[in-house]
Amino acid sequence: MIDHYRQPRTACLCADEIEQVSLVRKENAYQEMADYVRPLLSCLPDTYALLLAMELDGVPQKEIAQYLQLDLSTT
Numbered sequence: 001m002i003d004h005y006r007q008p009r010t011a012c013l014c015a016d017e018i019e020q021v022s023l024v025r026k027e028n029a030y031q032e033m034a035d036y037v038r039p040l041l042s043c044l045p046d047t048y049a050l051l052l053a054m055e056l057d058g059v060p061q062k063e064i065a066q067y068l069q070l071d072l073s074t075t
Contacts, residue, residue, distance in 0.1 A: 004048060051075065 034056040041049040054064045065075040 004045060 038053070038056060041053055044052070051064060051068065054067070055061070059067075061075050062072060064070075065072045068075065
């Protein structure tokens with residue numbers, strides 16, 4: 001993600017795509033946070049968005065690293 005933010009900035013037009021997020025409190029704070037983060041993934045390049053989406057879906061980092069053919073430390 002650091003590489004993404006080091007690049008010249010372009011306007012993020014994803015604000016139009018963000019749907020209403022439920023304001024009902026959930027028992028699982030992680031799931032509640034994921035509901036707010038998931039719509040913002042469209043603002044990131046596909047490489048980063050996929051990795052974060054898998055993380056939000058509960059896929060272990062080791063499996064993400066294997067799927068994306070990355071070192072675990074990179075993931």
